[in-house]
Amino acid sequence: MTGIRLLFSLFLLGLCVTTARAQVEVSLKMGRNNYVSGESVPVAVTVTNRSGQDLVFQGNSRVGWLEVVVNTLSGNPLTPLGQPSFGTVKIPLNQAMSRTLDLAQLYSLQTSGNFSVYAIVHLPGQNSQGFGSNRLTFNMNSARPYWTQKVGVNNKPGQSREFRVLEFNNGSKTMLYAQVIDSRTGGAMRTHPLGEVLMFRKPSVTLDNRQVMHILYLMSPEMWGHVRVAADGQLLGRELHKRGAGSDPVLLTSRDGIVQVGNSIPYDPKAEAEARGKMRKASDRPTF
Structure with missing residues (x-):
């Protein structure tokens, strides 16, 4: 009986996660994965609204509605140069919004190395949770x-x-x-x-x-x-x-x-x- 309850709980958890992921889709694209230290590193962020209603994204003093996270390939996070403000954005139902960001303006990428990047989108009221994107890898070269x-x-x-x-x-x-x-x-x-x-x-x-x-x-x-x-x-x-x-x-x-x-x-x-x-x-x- 305990095993059945556990399986049922896991099923409900998976259903909730699937539903949450279906609400907002976040994807990243980069034109290439090799860059020279010092040049711009553009990444395109696309957010698609599948929530069933129009959504308004806006940050607060603690966290913005869009986070872009860069780690070394060993998993160590880089320290952002600041907390960028992406303003307030309204995305109608079943519509998408795309923005191109320069990672070199968000993080210090002056040295050579291998890195990964992903994005998190927060709905109003979400501080620690959010909707994550795919993860991309790129190289900074001398x-x-x-x-x-x-x-x-x-x-x-x-x-x-x-x-x-x-x-x-x-x-x-x-x-x-x-x-x-x-x-x-x-x-x-x-x-x-x-x-x-x-x-x-x-x-x-x-x-x-x-x-x-x-x-x-x-x-x-x-x-x-x-x-x-x-x-x-x-x-x-x-x-x-x-x-x-x-x-x-x-x-x-x-x-x-x-x-x-x-x-x-x-x-x-x-x-x-x-x-x-x-x-x-x-x-x-x-x-x-």
Whole structure:
């Protein structure tokens, strides 16, 4: 008799857990699982309301309605940089809400290592309990410096920045990164992934008269990328170039310190797509 009661209790417990899980569905997605220390680590959180009614999510002074938890693979939790506020969100019945968060803004991920992440959503009145998401794993990797240069900061005596161009091989491709370091703290202010680089043509890097870093690198056998990064870490622009007459594109610096790409043909993929569309429309016309 005792065994039957125990089985019945376990059945009811399982039924309650299943019902609770069905009320709110939480899922995480990441575009990749390998990142370089210092770059953004975006994760998309999707919350679906299956509760049978509209739900309003809002936190309190103790806990927010959305928690994102990052652990080492050994199970040790990382300490959040603060308690982020995600505001008040209303999700109608059978509707979903998605947000993309940067884990590098929520946790210190400056060092290399392997980590896991999951999310917990709390209904109003829930402090310790909630609805959990799937668990994802990701890796923070150190990249090899390809080029570095320290510069002073305009109008800020004693302060300096370090420009870095990094290369990282993820096992199948070599990826290029642009990074700006605060020399006082040693931390990365910004790290920009530039995509794949073909290293049989070495990237060219230089600074102009405004302390802007210019990077010219081979992205594919026929395409070069030109990226400009300011001393505050801001990505100022990214342009595409094809080979001009004769040799490869090069970075040219004028006497007054202006940097431009020479021996190239600027490439605009949007303009080329529009031109192809016009050609297709013309070819669709009937012939007489």
